[in-house]
C-alpha cells in the first residue's frame with residue numbers, strides 16, 4: 381500500500397494512547413462526554429475565535445452535513461472540477477443537501493481561480509427563475525492534487541463568492557498538510573479569509589476515524605446538530621471520536637505529523653524528478669505527488685509490491701503517490717531505487 385493513500389496509514393501513537401485512556405468506565409453518550417465538551421474551547425484557541433465543533437466519523441459525511449447547512453435543496457454548490465465532493469463521494473453531497481446541484485469550475489492543479497469564479501458568478505442568470513442559483517462555494521485545502529491555497533487566494537475566492545451571497549466551506553481533509561506547508565496561523569487561511577465552515581481533517585493525518593466539523597458561523601450549530609442526527613451521523617460513543625481529535629491537535633502534533641508527510645512527499649518528488657523517464661506533473665505542496673510515467677514502468681513497480689494510484693483525471697499515464705505521517709525516509713529511498721532500476725531495465 382506504500383504510497384496508495386494516507387488513508388492506509390495506521391493511527392498515531394498519541395491517538396491510540398488517547399483511545400486507550402478513554403476506554404475506561406462509563407461516559408455520557410451522544411456528545412455529552414467530557415472530551416467532546418472540551419473541543420469547542422480547544423478549537424476556539426486553535427483558531428483564535430469562538431467556534432462550534434462537531435465530531436463526525438467520515439470526511440464525506442462531514443462535507444455533506446456542512447454543505448447541507450450552507451445550501452438549500454434548490455441551490456448550486458460551486459467547486460473545482462476535480463473536487464472530492466464532485467468526483468469521489470458518489471452522490472453523497474446531493475443526498476445530504478436533499479438535491480442541491482454541484483457544478484465544477486475549471487482550475488489548474490485542482491485549484492479554484494478567483495477570476496474564473498468571479499466571472500462565472502457575474503454571468504450567472506440570477507433573474508432567470510428556470511436556472512438554479514449558486515448558494516455555496518466548496519474548496520479543498522490542501523487540494524486533491526496536493527496543491528495549497530494561500531490565505532490571499534482563499535480571501536479572493538471568498539470575496540468573489542460573498543459578493544453574490546454564497547456561503548463558503550472548506551474540505552480540510554488534509555488541512556494540516558496545507559498549514560504545515562504555509563506556516564501561517566490556521567485562522568489566516570480560514571475564517572479571516574472568509575470561510576464560514578470547514579472540515580478539520582484528522583483521519584488522513586493519523587486519526588483512526590474522526591473528523592471535526594468546525595463552524596466559524598456558529599449560527600449554523602443548531603441546524604448542523606439536527607441534520608447530523610437525521611443523517612444517522614450522531615455516534616453514541618462520541619468520546620472515541622473526540623479523544624482522537626483532541627490528541628491530534630494537542631502540542632501541535634497535527635502540524636508535526638503533517639510536516640513529516642509533506643517532507644517525505646518533497647523527498648519523493650525530488651528523487652522522481654531525477655529519473656529521465658518520469659515526469660512530475662507539478663511540485664507537491666502537501667503530501668501527494670503526481671507523475672507521468674510509462675504504464676509498463678508503473679506495472680513493473682506494482683508487480684514489485686509498490687502501491688500507488690492511477691490518476692486518470694490527469695491522463696492515462698498519470699499516477700498519484702501519497703505520503704503519510706509515518707512514511708519512513710528509507711521507504712521513499714527504497715522506492716526511488718526501484719524506480720531507477722526498473723526505468724533502466
Ligand SMILES: Cc1ncc(COP(=O)(O)O)c(C=O)c1O
Pocket residue numbers: 387437438439440441443464520523524551553554583
Ligand atoms: C480531499 C478529501 N476530502 C474528503 C475525503 C472523504 O473522506 P472519507 O473517505 O473518510 O469519507 C477524502 C478521502 O480521502 C479526501 O481525499
Ligand SMILES: C[C@@H](O)[C@H](N)C(=O)O
Pocket residue numbers: 384385386387464468
Ligand atoms: C477516494 C480517494 O480519493 C480518497 N479520498 C483518497 O484520497 O485516497
